Amino acid sequence: MNKPFAITLEVGSSLANKTGSWRTMRPEYLDRLPPCNAACPAGENIQSWLYHAEGGDYESAWRALVADNPLPAIMGRVCYHPCETACNRALHDAAVGINSVERFLGDAALKKGWAFAPPAAGTGKRVLVVGAGPSGLSAAYHLRRLGHAVKIVEAGPLAGGMMRFGIPKYRLPREVLDGEVRRILDLGVELELGRKVTDIRAEMAAGRFDAAFLAVGAHIGKRAYIPAGSAARMLDAVSVLRGMEGEDKPMLGRRVVVYGGGNTALDVARTARRLGASEAIIVYRRTREKMPAHDFEVEEALQEGVMIKWLSTIRNMADEGTLTVEKMTLDDKGFPQPTGEFETLEADSLVLALGQDVDLSLLDGVPGLEIRDGVAVVGPDMMTGFPGLFAGGDMVPSERTVTVAVGHGKKAARHIDAWLRDTRHAPPPKHELAAFDKLNTWYYSDASKTVRPMLDVARRSSTFDEVVQGLDESNALFEARRCLSCGNCFECDNCYGVCPDNAIIKLGPGQRYEINYDYCKGCGICVEECPCGAINMVPEKI
Amino acid sequence: MIQQTIKFYQTGTFTVGNRLLDESQRSVQANMERTNSLNSGHRACQGCGEALGARYAIDAAMRATGNRLIAVNATGCLEVFSTPYPESSWQIPWIHSLFGNAAAVASGIAAALRMRGQDDVRVIAQGGDGGTTDIGFGCLSGMFERNDDVLYLCYDNEAYMNTGVQRSSATPPTARTATTMAVGDEPGNPFGTGKNVPLIAMAHHIPYVATATVANLRDLEAKVTKAMALRGARYIHIHVPCPLGWGSDPALTIRIARLAVESGLFPLFEAAHGELTSRTFIRRRVPAAEYLRLQKRFAHLFTAGAEAQLARVQAIADRNIERFGLLAPESAS
């Protein structure tokens, strides 16, 4: 076409005009730390596995999950999910049901028989793990994947630690536990059962281990001084629950009183109901608000007919099974104080659920080792004062949960690996937290949490069937999709769409975006409209 | 057992795209192959809503027509910032003639295409609010009345921006412009003035009239797509914030447009042959003040003694909500 000069122009010729020079601020993509990830004691990258699950690619989701935690089916049942407490969506409508999706993935893996990726090439190093609880299992798994030869020595008859001998079946079916343990052993981890390690240094020397990870847990039930008649039936919670795994179930009688306010107390009381107790009463010194047990567990227990006496302490137990209970009151600081008012309770047995102490005898004489408040002190790298000797889980100072234990195992494994290589493991610096105010929640549709189906109460008080059921696939998918992807791009195309200058380059599925600074004028709309706070405005360097 | 079926894709409903959506459900703007009808290198201000609205609308029209599209542009910011010699930002056949004649030029093109046997090529005309509701109104009405085969897109930034923010008949009450300063007894644009061109368009009984906003891309694209599936005169009035003229943060362009909708000040609706056929419900209702506060042109509403004025603006929003039925009936769950 013989175009008239200047009046008629070539299309698209404004690409010659680089409007990027107008900019005083520039948008930059960044990854922020999602609050769920930040809160996960096992260091899971929750958001990333939800991302895969959102797309329906459950195997990838599971693989992303087990990169950090080899026990998702267990976690999906027993984890107290601090991730959900931290979840930003809680400020919007209700937290994402992370735990239920995790369980769904874990169960799917067991059902489909997904195996872990094979371990890295052998390093020739040998690591001893003492204790096959979650912490020991987690460490063994990670160490093995890193290519080390791992042997677990476990005192008990079966692996699992408190997951087997503490947590009741109705919360954690044993097939699930067995399945997830088996998968770890299938990696080539050696497990020796029924042998208690009594001298760690001797054990290491005998087995020519280059390092050891101790995860012996806390198994000695704490006692309280309660005057009792010689015929009074007084038991400790851990023993009762351990007894549940044997042939002969514990004899608790028809009226059972449990003393304590933690989750263990609830587990025992609920177990007692299932064993046929017509009355299961928890006696606790303080109020429901102050109770360390999780509210949902209290709720479930109450539904099952467990009774709780708040603000009460047990003063004595007579032979004929009569308990004297004193009413308490909370002082200004929230501590229970006696009131001098008493009442009596009839009980066939009293179960003490007052916490556990650690049996540290295997560490006797290890130089450099520090014990404080009954637990072994470790550094940030999980190493004790004795080089090459690491420890984690309930036996070190920390919150006592399966998840923390698993996290310790992973962390210790990384440090042990570095230590064995004569280097130091330096975890990458943590991103800035993706706080709620960084989100633009307009773009998320309103979707309340999917409630996990529950077993009928009638069946709950008579059987050990699992109480909380899993989500089916569509529900799990829905739940995964409720994730806001806080702080990390989930390829919603908003930035690509909202830029008035077409200065966002879409790189294609999984590739995210790039900013074309030749044309970006720095208006900041992309930052404002990014749903998940994955773009930041920074001053332009002049 | 409590069952919940999946009704939607969680994060795909309001975002531009989303990897989880079926290709067919993604917006035009999410497409890597979108036309970018208005390309990079244009000289619109930072955060210009008009630049964004134009690309949204025309890209959608391009997709709807299989890229068989010609655009006519009235004089105004969009024209000036997109075609300063020697650079054009347009990727489609485009013509600018005058400020007040875009609708007529488009009618002529449509007629020529018919006579040249190129019926499959479609025509859109576009202009600012000034070029549409004021100076181009005669030509617009003529195009409507003849039911010419043109989609007219008005980018409403509520004033004559290109000439330095003077009042137009689309300027809302109380807005400060260069010709309605925030001084005197009734600061800003007086109440009781202005015209609602979408409603006037409906009075022409043309096949399709809609309002849209840069804050709701999917709604906008759906409307453009629907309009392009029809023949005859069609009109879409698109709300496009202007950071310069409104005294707002360029980054907030979309947020402000959204608040206009959520407050009820800019109702989103559709009409066919003069009858209202749908409205887009307000999702999270906000007081008008939330919208107004982000714009310096309304700053005087937030000074002592301006309460009555502010209340009158709120009353306009309330009236819109009632008149157009902008609140969803309590959804039965």
Added chain:
Amino acid sequence: MLEQMEGSQAVATAIALARPQVICAYPITPQTHIVEGLGEMVKSGELKGCEFINVESEFAALSVAIGASAAGARTYTATSSQGLLFMAEAVYNAAGLELPIVMTIGNRAIGAPINIWNDHSDSMALRDAGWIQLFADTNQEALDLHIQAFRLAEDLSCPVMVCMDGFILTHAYERVDLPAQAEVDAFLPPYEPRQVLDPAQPVTIGAMVGPDAFTEVRYLAHHRQLSALEKIPEVAAAFKARFGRASGGLLRGYRMEGAETVVIALGSVNGTVQDVIDEMRADGMAIGSLAIGTFRPFPLAALRAALAGAKRVLVLEKCLAAGVGGIVTDDVRRALAGEQVRINTVIGGLGGRAITRESLRRVFADACAARLERLSFLDLDTGVVERELARERAARRSGPTAEAVLRQLGAPGSRLG
């Protein structure tokens, strides 16, 4: 084929022969009969492949034409007087965009006072808009010029106005020779646009041009107009070759041999002028005339050459630049720059006032005798003017002049009050 018909009808027929694809119009006297005729032809199916659009204003009419032309259609419209001014902005625009639109101007005065009758004020007001302006002397020429106009416009990518006197030509019944369709088709090939809006080859038409290139754009527009001065005679010659009739061109001389006094005029008045010249030649006076066929671009060189032997020039103008005088005169003066030629301007025929042979003969004679003032007004009623001026001097608030004049003349309008 010879046929007796109204001028407007003749033009409508010529337009139809040119096979336009889009016609748009808005009614204004005296253009109406042309577009009415075309409208009927399109509606009846006589004119095929053409869309006729009734628009809401002249501004829209030309705007529709701009769109249609830019989209590659052969496009036509027509207007007069107020209508031309109402579309003024688009008139410039069509030229700036180099769109080969053809538009008939049924020349008419411009109000106020509103007046529907003929003079040239309308097309003169837009003489510098960048359009070619051709003036027809007769209905036959009007017909012929329209056929030439499309070819010129499309060859040059430049819009063309064909100006014909309102009523005097548009409403006059005369015998015209209608060309055959095949002949017109052979003369006027289908429109091949220089630029077109086409999705297959997208372009941006109508860019904003700043100081960096505006001068060049204007220079090129000027250059194109100059090149039209060559094109117009070529097209006229080609027309003559095909149709056997001289029509159009830059200038049309009449009895110019040895003419010492030359009368210059535009449009239908040339017929009367020629009659008077015949009379005066018969009386032995060395007088001739030049009809300006192409007013824009102005044929400076051709005029200068044509006037080489002239001692006196009388420019008879149907419009007035108030406060200045003649408009055509300025161009004539420019053509004769440096020549010792006396130039007289006679303003006549304003608002449809009849230009009689007697009056012309009087002023021509005065011109030959060098008695004529530089600027004079044909048949001006000096009595009325003087009384009105006196009244104005007497009373500060004298009211509108036009009303007062009508009242003086006892015209019916004065009673409407």
